[in-house]
Amino acid sequence: MEALGLDVLLNGTNALRLLGGLWVSVQVALISVLLSLPLGMLFGVFMTWKNPVAKVISRLYLEIVRIMPQLVLLFVVFFGATRVFGINISAELASIIVFTFWGTGEMGDLVRGALTSIPRHQYESAEALGLSKPQIYLQVIIPQAMRQLIPTSVNLITRMIKTTSLVMMIGVVEVMKVGQQIIEANRMVSPNAVFGIYGTILFLYFIVCWPLSMLASYLEKRWAVA
Amino acid sequence: MSEPTNANTAAFEPLLRIEHLRKVYGEHVVLDDISLEVAQGEVIVIIGPSGCGKSTFLRCINALEPIQGGTILLDGQPVSAEAKNIAQIRQKVGMVFQSYDLFPHKTVLENIILAPMKAQKRKREECVAEAEKLLERVGLLDKKDAFPRQLSGGQKQRVAIVRALAMHPEVMLFDEVTAALDPEMVREVLDVILDLAEQGKTMLIVTHEMSFARAVADRVLFFDEGVIMESGAPEEFFSHPRTERAQRFLRTFTFDAVKHHAPTSDEPAPLFDD
Ligand SMILES: Nc1ncnc2c1ncn2[C@@H]1O[C@H](COP(=O)(O)OP(=O)(O)OP(=O)(O)O)[C@@H](O)[C@H]1O
Numbered sequence: 083m084e085a086l087g088l089d090v091l092l093n094g095t096n097a098l099r100l101l102g103g104l105w106v107s108v109q110v111a112l113i114s115v116l117l118s119l120p121l122g123m124l125f126g127v128f129m130t131w132k133n134p135v136a137k138v139i140s141r142l143y144l145e146i147v148r149i150m151p152q153l154v155l156l157f158v159v160f161f162g163a164t165r166v167f168g169i170n171i172s173a174e175l176a177s178i179i180v181f182t183f184w185g186t187g188e189m190g191d192l193v194r195g196a197l198t199s200i201p202r203h204q205y206e207s208a209e210a211l212g213l214s215k216p217q218i219y220l221q222v223i224i225p226q227a228m229r230q231l232i233p234t235s236v237n238l239i240t241r242m243i244k245t246t247s248l249v250m251m252i253g254v255v256e257v258m259k260v261g262q263q264i265i266e267a268n269r270m271v272s273p274n275a276v277f278g279i280y281g282t283i284l285f286l287y288f289i290v291c292w293p294l295s296m297l298a299s300y301l302e303k304r305w306a307v308a
Numbered sequence: 309m310s311e312p313t314n315a316n317t318a319a320f321e322p323l324l325r326i327e328h329l330r331k332v333y334g335e336h337v338v339l340d341d342i343s344l345e346v347a348q349g350e351v352i353v354i355i356g357p358s359g360c361g362k363s364t365f366l367r368c369i370n371a372l373e374p375i376q377g378g379t380i381l382l383d384g385q386p387v388s389a390e391a392k393n394i395a396q397i398r399q400k401v402g403m404v405f406q407s408y409d410l411f412p413h414k415t416v417l418e419n420i421i422l423a424p425m426k427a428q429k430r431k432r433e434e435c436v437a438e439a440e441k442l443l444e445r446v447g448l449l450d451k452k453d454a455f456p457r458q459l460s461g462g463q464k465q466r467v468a469i470v471r472a473l474a475m476h477p478e479v480m481l482f483d484e485v486t487a488a489l490d491p492e493m494v495r496e497v498l499d500v501i502l503d504l505a506e507q508g509k510t511m512l513i514v515t516h517e518m519s520f521a522r523a524v525a526d527r528v529l530f531f532d533e534g535v536i537m538e539s540g541a542p543e544e545f546f547s548h549p550r551t552e553r554a555q556r557f558l559r560t561f562t563f564d565a566v567k568h569h570a571p572t573s574d575e576p577a578p579l580f581d582d
């Protein structure tokens with residue numbers, strides 16, 4: 083135990099504190115994901131519009147999301163908002179804003195990909211059968227798009243959860259920050275805690291993300307259309 | 309005795325009346341002033357070189373393409389991509405495409421009953437019963453719970469035909485439905501269409517299978533460069549095509565027997581060559 087630095091976990095409320103930190107991470111991720119999914123669906127449909135203005139906006143948004151490191155976005159929103167607009171937002175709120183901004187862009191691109199991957203003759207044969215536009219989308223297009231979308235968006239969700247480890251940089255006391263605090267406090271007594279604690283955090287992230295990635299590959303197999 | 313006027317006018321009014329149809333893509337005139345009347349129960353076969361507008365013509369009849377001139381009347385009702393009740397009009401026209409276009413996420417049975425249930429609001433049990441009867445007729449009842457990916461190309465096309473028939477269309481359009489099939493599967497699909505012809509279904513068929521065209525057609529239309537170059541009874545058309553274009557087109561389907569020449573000069577010259 084001591085060699086691995088796991089003993090610190092059993093000291094006082096350390097284990098509970100770590101779990102509390104994990105809960106903060108999961109909360110930030112969960113709220114961002116819940117906001118990103120519907121917004122991303124809307125954005126994805128918007129991205130399929132042929133209107134040139136819509137195209138430029140979609141393109142610009144997606145490029146910003148892709149190019150800007152999440153850490154820079156966090157700094158811009160958290161410190162920038164305070165300085166420039168004089169509004170004081172909490173670090174948690176800033177994190178949720180950035181993650182939702184990011185998630186909506188990525189989700190939108192997944193939705194766009196799913197919608198455009200459905201061959202034109204699927205629309206046409208449904209039309210030829212005399213189905214109405216809403217019926218075509220509800221019965222033919224969306225079910226097929228979903229089959230492609232769910233595995234890829236589960237992957238996006240795990241990426242979002244993992245990336246929440248960045249939010250400690252703007253002062254959110256999430257699992258990484260709690261871990262750091264525990265390590266600092268025990269540096270003298272138990273120098274190996276640095277391994278034990280970070281190892282535990284690694285394990286916690288694994289516990290949260292692994293079922294999701296299993297789910298994704300299960301759905302991918304189950305819905306494979308070939 | 310008074311004439312049964314209803315029956316009489318019905319006999320004179322064609323099921324499908326197309327007048328001066330014009331279809332343009334940008335500068336390119338794809339269909340130019342096409343007029344055609346199709347009677348109830350008539351089987352029309354359309355042939356012609358690639359790119360002459362056969363597919364486009366069928367797609368116009370189903371309002372999958374907007375047209376730039378002329379009128380299409382089905383049962384006296386205008387067919388137009390802009391019409392508000394276009395979904396209803398399309399229910400009267402069944403279409404089967406060259407590409408296999410079954411819905412991959414639905415079973416064979418679900419593919420067939422989807423449109424009757426959703427678009428025609430018919431009862432599920434009734435639709436299932438009819439679907440099973442139709443599947444049995446094309447020899448695929450045992451595949452009703454299979455997914456399209458589990459079927460061969462020929463089986464998929466037979467299901468696609470059944471799916472269109474389940475809507476009780478007044479006219480069926482077939483666009484080269486066997487063109488993507490392996491040769492040994494062509495027959496099973498064509499047999500289904502022949503069967504429909506025997507039952508008196510009104511059909512417009514685009515095909516490159518000439519002996520099938522000859523067997524199934526009441527009338528053959530030869531399209532070239534967006535116009536109907538020639539039209540007539542199949543025996544007449546295939547044995548004595550009038551236009552030079554049609555003659556040339558039909559020649560591409562026949563092969564002269566190969567004459568076996570002496571292959572190379574190092575062979576001794578034939579003795580009887582004098
Ligand atoms: N969406 C489109 N945009 C522009 N041109 C098109 C479009 N669809 C078809 N065309 C053109 O219209 C012409 C007729 O095409 P169509 O598909 O009707 O020919 P076809 O007779 O069915 O040929 P094939 O035997 O190869 O199937 C072709 O020259 C084609 O290039």
Ligand SMILES: [Mg+2]
Nearest residue numbers: 362363364484
């Ligand atoms: Mg064609």
